[in-house]
Amino acid sequence: MAHFAEAPHDSLAEAHAAQSHSHQRSLMLTLSLTGTMFAAEVAGAIITGSLVLLVDAGHMLTDIAVLAASTITAALMRRRPSNRRTWGWARLEVVTAAAGALALLTVGFYALVESGMRLFGSVNDEVHDVGLLLAFGIWGLAVNIGSIAILSAQSHDNMNMRAAFLEVMNDAMGSVAVVVSAIVMMGTGWNGFDAVAGGFIAIVMIPRAVGLLRKAVAVLLEETPKGLDLDLVREHMEHVPHVVAVHDVHASTVSTGMPILMAHVVVDRGLTMEQAGVILDQLQLCLREHFEVSVPHTTFQLEPKGYSSDSAQELHS
DSSP states (O other): OOOOOOOOOHHHHHHHHHHHHHHHHHHHHHHHHHHHHHHHHHHHHHHHOOHHHHHHHHHHHHHHHHHHHHHHHHHHTTSOOOSSOTTTTTTHHHHHHHHHHHHHHHHHHHHHHHHHHHHTTSOOOOOSOHHHHHHHHHHHHHHHHHHHHHHGGGTTSOHHHHHHHHHHHHHHHHHHHHHHHHHHHHHHOOTTHHHHHHHHHHHHHHHHHHHHHHHHHHHHTTOOOTTOOHHHHHHHHTTSTTEEEEEEEEEEESSTTOEEEEEEEEEOTTOOHHHHHHHHHHHHHHHHHHOSSOOOEEEEEEEETTOOOHHHHHHHO
16 A cells, blocks of 8 residues: 655646746846847848857847747746646746757857857958947947846746846847957957957857756756755655655656655554554655755655565665
8 A cells, every 4th residue: 555645736836827927028028129139230240240249149049049938938837737747837947948058059169160260360251340349239238238137036036047047148248248349449450359259258158058058957867956865865764753664765856946756665564544644744844854955746655564566676685
């Protein structure tokens, strides 16, 4: 006979839906600002011939793609779970973050290659209008500062919002590089600094993209949430009265703020249903008291001592 204890998740689902609605509004506003700036930067890159402005426009294109995907994700995450999708669309957050990180990496590596080709003579493109380049850089920086102000308060809510925030942060640094590049070229007359600035954007962009991709992959591979030691979890659970052993402990993350934990718990034989209920309450209390990582979704399978199953046999083999 197996008993299951699951923390209720209806209220959590409603909270996630409300939060996603707020995220959607912020993302749509940021998307409209970014789309306007992208069109202007493409025109500016064509007119000036600037690599740093072209790279920033390319980066802004990935911004539009990621922000659009993030907006759709925020909308879908508002939908309640169903029999087909028991966690709703929460996992889409991780997929969107991974796609955004890959887009950032693509633009970053392109910028590095193009920067090297321009610096070392394979490509000899010069900036035609440095004053116009400076104007576009200042305009882009103003738009990015506005986007940062919109997203900063929600940037740690989940990976979807984190991906969007990193996009506009990287774009802001790109706009700073455009401004600095234009000022240096106006002061020194050396157009090669445009390629240096383009390469700088890439160098800053790539590590951030790798970090975000690593986090997304960790969730997709269902790795144990950071800060949760399963050996310690097992040890503490085995100190609960009437618990003989704990095996098949698994912990993973569905999406940001939604870790789950499952375990088979071997208990003394002959316990009543009331005693089993007390054990389940104590197991939940044990997790809340001893571990910083909150686990709102837990499933414990209680097994009487001597119960034979494939998983139990693995424990004693």
